[in-house]
Amino acid sequence: MNIAVVNWRDPWHPAAGGAETYAWEMARRFAASGHRVCFVTARGPGQPAKDKRDGVRIARMGGPFTVYPLVLGWLLLRRSLFDVVLDCQNGIPFFTPWVLPRRVRIFCVVHHVHDRQFEVHLPRWLAAVGRFLEGPVSRWTYRGQVSVAVSPSTVNAMRERLGWRGPIHIVPNGVSINGSRNIGRSGVPRLVCVGRLVAHKRVDLLLDAVGELRKRWPGLTVDVIGRGPEEDRLRARLPEGVTMHGYLSEDDKERLIASAWLQVSTSQGEGWGLCVLEAAALGVPTVAFDVDGLRDAVRHGRTGWLLPEGTDLAKGIAAALEELEEAAPADPYGDRSRQWAARFCWDRSAERMARLMRGHAVEPVWEES
Template identity: 35%
Template sequence: MPQHVRPSLSLAAPEPPPPPVTGPPPLPRRIVFLARRDLGNPAAGGSELLVDRIADGLTTHGHQVTLLCGGPVAPEHPAPLAQGAAPLRGYRVVSAGGDAGHFLRAPRELARRVGPCDLLVEVCNGMPYLAPLWHRGPTLCLVNHVHTDLWGMRYPGPAARLGRRLEHWALAGTHRRNLMVAVSGSTASALRGLGVDAGRIRLVHNGVEEPAALVPEAPEPLFLAMGRLVEYKRIDLLLRLWERVRPVTGGRLVIVGDGPERERLTALAGPGVTFTGHVSEQRKHQLLCSAWLLLHPSLVEGWGLVVMEAAARRTPSVGFDIPGLRDSVEDGVTGLLARGDSAFAAHWCALTLSGHRRHALGLAAERRAARFRWSDTVRSFRAVAAEAVLPTLPRR
């Protein structure tokens, strides 16, 4: 099969730094994010990256931002940074304790170590903080995805039912007077399904960094899966499908990331599979460019940040037709979505054997990714934050 060489992109001139902040401070001035993890946590993923990019962007506009989270935390970004990113955080990070205990300690640590704020942003990823019950100031709720189907995968029956009810009550009950930020149309739809008033939901999409110069596609088939190795990402399913696909396509399957499932998945892997663990940003960029396809067999996603990172590098994705991926993958245009295991394998084989179609999808993916930048994410979030502190916010 002929090698397809992706033309290199010349690096654009770096954007000038934002002008010094003058005049009255922006409203809300002091913003606190309440989240489970910091970007420096080994278990960090797309939600942590989103909060980091928003928080860092807010500081350039004159806001004072603090992240209150469960430990561990790191003062600097945990990996080499993408082109143009600042080497140090512009915001403060405070650990409220361990991964589980900090949920109980958060109210006390907010009062004791962080102090008053103009806006508290509760990042609700499954287990809620129930901030409106103990915080009296303006509160905003940020939701990546609703965990309804995931509780049963991670916990036994009674605990799963309790988790679903608690999440439902937190989103539709305790936050009933607050605005809610959803990262995709699918997440917004799930919130409406829980009973959240559509008039209180605001969309703020994830962004993506503009990549450095692209490198050529690998001469032999290279397939990439990337993310935290947890149950709902379904890498075990991908490994089973690989045994059906490999005799047709040949090549290699590279799985980037780490997590509690790694040992079990490594034992399941057949020939041609490589687990890399965590990689540097430079290596990540090289793999995303070189890959023929990004494979994303996840059960549920809020958006699928890695899909857009691959798209920015002309690499199309194959995933399942699920909430979140319906937003980040434009089916038949920037990638293919499957409605079953056999269809996933068929899409995988078809795009491998048809370089023309694969490259057409990759070019369309790159064009679409150019519409999603972190500067736009920060701008949208600032507008919602300003709205959230208005005294005229409708109450129900």
Template identity: 35%
Template sequence: MLLVNWRDTAHPEGGGSELYVERVAEGLAARGYRVTIQCAAHDRAPADERVNGVRFRRRGGRFGVYWQALLAVRRLRPDVVVDVQAGMPFFSPLVARCPVLALVHHVHREQWPAVLGPVLGRIGWWIESRVAPWLYRHCRYLTVSDQTRRELAGLGVSTARTTVVRNGLDAPPPVSAVRDPDPVLVVVGRVVPHKRVEHAVDALAALVARWPKLRLEVVGHGWWQDTLAEHVRRRDLSDRVTLHGYVSERDKHEILARSWVHLCPSVKEGWGIAIMEAAAHGVPSVAYHRAGGVAESIVDGETGLLADDLDDLTRQVDHLLTNPDQRRAMGEAGRARAADFAWDRTVDAFEQVLRESMAFNARRELR
């Protein structure tokens, strides 16, 4: 099996979608599949490597990765290709001689202009919304939330061809941290424009008068880091905001464990692994209703709260800070729910789609 993906978790811009791909790949490799991930090259890992039973081939840069992926599909002659579409497809049906599964975490309508500007953003959205659904019209789709499944249907991808295979969750490591005595907000994720970490900073600015000891910790790195730091300076919050950048997995969990409320102000998420990681530590999250899969990773009013806009997000955060009993109850409900998500279940469901696709292809070849 060949998975073609833009990045891997070792990449400086790797995130939750890359973690999903690698956990699935590792799970399938442990079950006897020969699994290769083809992704972009970077200076944090070698061009060729085998990790946890999975072969990594890192070739090409930000754009060259697409050409290199097509070469890999052609030359490696896999039995099945998983084409991971982070907005831009790899066009693998053009060269594949085997079944192709399209894995889409979320639809990128809102991200295109934020990342590439209005002109190139329209081109990117045209490729994602018009070209890709036509090119992959005979392919099975996988996604991680019902919301994305519905959005794909809006682009012409039949729900009958789309299977929801939800994220798993790594068990949190033991931590020494306890809940901080003073209120702490936390954001975990890549620091890029569409994650809108500035909204968390603005919410903090609106609340400091009511909560003079309130702080914000931002865990994650990305090319938007300097812009975010400048926004913090303009809001005169440098003494209240800690931009941790990249931290180890253990340190990330220590920070989550001492936090009061996790914020996910992203434009769009396929699911929201950070939301579930926070929940595993009894920390409720606040996110936006219209941000895709976060409306499913958060059970509104039970494990966290969903907001309509920045003002509402600020009110919801204030509500959780003001009501410790409800905050703790949501945290415990989230902790219990997070325990139900395991990567083995994700791999089970993924493998089922894989087997069905292979069986269908075998029957078609016998006709």
């Protein structure tokens, strides 16, 4: 097949995150299977307009907003070339059905519903535009298309908050770990927080909790891994015991995560929470709020702890640390986390997506364990 994967950014864009990982893991596996794949995306500072990696052609154009009309124009000129398009929604989709013929199979890929996050990042008037495009305009545009979500939370949000009526299939994230890490957790409590440093991740909540936690565990440390527009502001208010690492190589990131007692996610909501799965593969459970996506990625009481929104985060983390101390040297949460992560594989997810693209039926996914 001739496949276009249309995504807001590519994995080498300075603002790349989990959505870019998902789109790229799909694209490069399609290419490895013999399909002709083009990854169409925005052009970050210093990035070439054309590129090729892992057998995937990359076409870059425009910035955060101009990428949308430019991609539509690019596809319009090539409307006869593609059999399948993955139209990846990052707040709003690319509305590719507007310019492509009916014979092209278009799949709207949704990580999470952004309606409540637009106002966190945008002026009120622009947030209203975003909600209109994500809701009524998207619902009408993709009414005849098959959609893909990454988790049950996203399916529910699409149905309940966006009024989506068409078929939605779940194609979950996979996990990529470079190697087996048998480092074991550190001698004193160590927390890790991984992700884009943006407002809706609410890293401030973790920083606010550190002082209280260090009263009980004076040697407790926190490693924050990631970059983003909030980085400078967060660095200016770091409490004692917290290190902000910015970007790390995969090996260095895995080494830090593997030595942690807990990963902490303070996000307002996710499609899934890829960092939860990556930590679980290394035997590290996660403390998170019981919000969209994270309630799917964390098995409460088995691979981590889910806290009701508004819960005192320091108390929630302290309870988890105490439970881990009491269980030592056994590591039931670590063992169950590895078993949970082993259920998710990029190869299987890409094959599931490929079956959908060929028009084949797929079995239901996501039975509770």
